[in-house]
Amino acid sequence: MKTNVAELQVCSPRSIDEALQQRRDIPGLTPIAGGTEVLVWLNDAKFAGKTYQSLHGLAKDWRYVRANKDGTLGIGALATYSDVRFHPVVKERYPLLVESARVTGALQIQNRGTPVGNIANGSPAADTVPSLLVYDAKLKLKSLRGERLVDLKDFFTGYRRNVMTSDELITEIVLPPPLFMPAQQHYRKVGTREAQAISKVVFAGARSAAGVRLAWGSLAPTTIRALKTEAALQNGADANAAWEILQREIAPIDDIRSTAEYRRKVARNILFEFLNKLANTL
Amino acid sequence: MKQTISFTLNGNSVTVESHPMQPLLYALREDADAPGTKYGCGEGECGACTVILNDELVMSCLVPVVQAEGARVETIEGLANADELHAVQQAFLESGGAQCGICTPGMIMAGVHHLRHPERAPGGVPEALEGNLCRCTGYTRIFTAMKRAKEILSAGGTGS
Ligand SMILES: Cc1cc2nc3c(=O)[nH]c(=O)nc-3n(C[C@H](O)[C@H](O)[C@H](O)COP(=O)(O)OP(=O)(O)OC[C@H]3O[C@@H](n4cnc5c(N)ncnc54)[C@H](O)[C@@H]3O)c2cc1C
Ligand code: FES
Ligand code: FES
Numbered sequence: 001m002k003t004n005v006a007e008l009q010v011c012s013p014r015s016i017d018e019a020l021q022q023r024r025d026i027p028g029l030t031p032i033a034g035g036t037e038v039l040v041w042l043n044d045a046k047f048a049g050k051t052y053q054s055l056h057g058l059a060k061d062w063r064y065v066r067a068n069k070d071g072t073l074g075i076g077a078l079a080t081y082s083d084v085r086f087h088p089v090v091k092e093r094y095p096l097l098v099e100s101a102r103v104t105g106a107l108q109i110q111n112r113g114t115p116v117g118n119i120a121n122g123s124p125a126a127d128t129v130p131s132l133l134v135y136d137a138k139l140k141l142k143s144l145r146g147e148r149l150v151d152l153k154d155f156f157t158g159y160r161r162n163v164m165t166s167d168e169l170i171t172e173i174v175l176p177p178p179l180f181m182p183a184q185q186h187y188r189k190v191g192t193r194e195a196q197a198i199s200k201v202v203f204a205g206a207r208s209a210a211g212v213r214l215a216w217g218s219l220a221p222t223t224i225r226a227l228k229t230e231a232a233l234q235n236g237a238d239a240n241a242a243w244e245i246l247q248r249e250i251a252p253i254d255d256i257r258s259t260a261e262y263r264r265k266v267a268r269n270i271l272f273e274f275l276n277k278l279a280n281t282l
Numbered sequence: 283m284k285q286t287i288s289f290t291l292n293g294n295s296v297t298v299e300s301h302p303m304q305p306l307l308y309a310l311r312e313d314a315d316a317p318g319t320k321y322g323c324g325e326g327e328c329g330a331c332t333v334i335l336n337d338e339l340v341m342s343c344l345v346p347v348v349q350a351e352g353a354r355v356e357t358i359e360g361l362a363n364a365d366e367l368h369a370v371q372q373a374f375l376e377s378g379g380a381q382c383g384i385c386t387p388g389m390i391m392a393g394v395h396h397l398r399h400p401e402r403a404p405g406g407v408p409e410a411l412e413g414n415l416c417r418c419t420g421y422t423r424i425f426t427a428m429k430r431a432k433e434i435l436s437a438g439g440t441g442s
Contacts, residue, residue: 001305001308001324005301005303005304006283006301008301008302008303009283010302010303010346010348012302012348012351032346032349034344035344035345035346035349036326036344039305039325039326039343039344039345039346040325040326040344042303043324043325043343044325052303052346054302054346054348054349056348056349082338082402086401086402105326105413106329106412106413106414107339107392107402107403107409107410107412107413108326108329108332108339108340108341108344108392108413109326109341109344109413111338111339111340112338112340112341112344112345194412195412195413196327196412196413
């Protein structure tokens with residue numbers, strides 16, 4: 001571990017109120033849920049933060065996956081990928097979420113990592129975010145000032161930037177009742193190998209008479225919904241026309257994992273694969 | 283500043299003086315005198331540091347020890363029963379599932395967890411062990427060992 005852990009401070013709140021007070025009163029507190037991002041930064045000494053807030057004492061409040069009577073689903077801030085992946089209601093109604101949890105890291109990562117940490121971390125390659133975008137997820141943000149609900153699609157403002165203020169925490173992901181049948185949904189992660197690989201391109205999509213959703217990771221500074229391509233498909237555009245538009249909505253780059261050119265090629269292939277698969281179910 | 287952190291390690295209560303953000307891996311090896319758990323990469327990629335925490339398989343290099351307060355931790359040291367090896371250990375021995383041995387404690391903990399909770403890896407042994415890398419065996423002997431462990435268990439061998 002390159003970071004000198006002796007220099008780090010950590011608060012471990014026992015209640016939600018205590019956690020929110022700390023966020024108001026102590027500047028620069030980095031929250032830790034499962035720690036599968038934070039501990040990697042510490043290992044590489046990539047992050048200068050000295051004060052942390054470990055949320056593990058709030059598991060009784062925030063580690064849940066809850067199917068509500070109104071048909072919505074709540075995923076608490078400390079629910080893990082495994083909690084999501086093996087939840088019967090998630091399996092039945094939100095298959096893209098099961099698939100994205102399944103391809104995240106390996107079991108050890110799925111047992112600790114959280115979808116909320118995946119969102120807050122803000123990586124454009126986050127594997128769960130595209131699935132959540134397809135399901136029109138909203139985030140509950142809470143501070144001592146109150147609670148607000150933000151559309152996930154409006155949460156990110158740039159590369160690893162988001163609308164959260166320093167006194168807030170994400171407390172829950174809220175999913176409305178699903179608009180799509182399982183057969184109308186498609187998930188694809190392209191990485192170097194099956195387990196433990198960061199995506200070169202990741203896609204979640206769905207299509208029915210009710211609408212079209214195309215959500216992508218690793219093709220822009222944030223995970224994105226391709227809103228213009230969605231609208232074109234809704235208005236009857238064919239695959240080639242959709243690709244023309246999608247090309248202008250994405251901005252892939254060369255980095256250590258892949259090249260812009262390869263990513264474009266993969267994006268096109270995935271789009272066609274998705275449209276072909278769904279052609280048979282519409 | 284160091285903090286006093288207590289948890290149970292293989293059924294015994296232990297109290298360590300550790301920096302709270304220190305990974306559990308180091309707290310086990312250096313502060314709790316349990317060096318059986320190995321260090322490979324320090325960042326979740328290799329699985330050498332795999333332990334069971336509150337009945338869940340985790341990479342101990344990614345768990346700040348403060349999060350282990352009050353938890354039940356199980357490591358390779360806790361598997362054998364007096365002179366009798368755990369079924370998974372015995373099977374690795376018989377099948378040549380270990381060569382250099384660096385991946386072995388983590389691999390065995392993942393194997394033990396899989397036999398307890400097969401439902402957590404619907405894809406079977408390859409999925410259960412997908413977080414554990416081995417540079418030596420080519421995995422075949424490890425998969426053979428997992429088959430053998432099931433046989434030992436069903437013949438009444440030690441393992442829980
Ligand atoms: C070996 C390995 C493999 C991985 N594989 C994948 C993969 O395949 N796909 C993928 O997408 N990711 C992968 N990851 C990354 C990581 O596991 C995920 O991003 C995970 O979802 C992070 O969740 P966490 O709870 O562990 O986050 P933490 O490390 O605890 O936190 C991550 C970030 O979120 C913030 N945060 C956490 N909770 C809150 C909250 N309630 N409110 C506000 N901010 C919060 C933290 O401050 C931090 O900035 C991998 C990581 C490792 C080590
Ligand atoms: S040392 Fe923990 S996964 Fe490699
Ligand atoms: S036996 Fe050497 S790494 Fe597995």
